[in-house]
Amino acid sequence: MGAQSSKYSKEIKAQMTQAFKDIDTNNDGKIQFSEFLNRLMYGVNVNQELVKLCFFLLDTNKDDALQQSEFERIFQVMVNASEESSIHTILCDLIDFNGDGFLDQNEIKAMYEFYKKPVPQSANDLGIKITKKKFEEYIKAHFDF
Incomplete structure (x- = not known):
């Protein structure tokens, strides 16, 4: 994922880093599912099963937490997504x-x-x-x- 993140501007990289820190509320350097879910559910009604699936797909090393490099994948997907x-x-x-x-x-x-x-x-x-x-x-x- 490191090679992939090099294609982003410094501004996008800073946003990714800040978003990771904001979600990692216990400051352990990784995002637990509960932190991920809490952030996504903030003021929004989301399908928890779908959130679990997304987390599972992002957690490529299957340690039940997202490292920063795994978290960056969501940015890659969202940057390429359109409103439609x-x-x-x-x-x-x-x-x-x-x-x-x-x-x-x-x-x-x-x-x-x-x-x-x-x-x-x-x-x-x-x-x-x-x-x-x-x-x-x-x-x-x-x-x-």
Whole structure:
């Protein structure tokens, strides 16, 4: 993620660092799920299951906390999102860990790991690499958020 963050301006990097510090309320250098949820729920009604999924996808080292480099991924996705981006589009962007614009079987598997379910044949039938648009349609049909 360090190489990715170098493409941002000093202003954006400063905003990322400040946002991380603001959310890390216990100042331990990482964001716990409760801190992440509290920040997202501040004055807004959010789908907690969706927040858990986003946190799970961001936590690439699976230590149940977000390091600054993992947290920067949300900025990368949000900077590229438009006002018209649906939650499904943003979710597909989070799942696309390598940023190649396609979702491979390992990236799709990550979402099913969150739900502790095997990848169904219908997802396997999508192909080895699929477009985010095609997976977005699949998510809309198979997940309730």
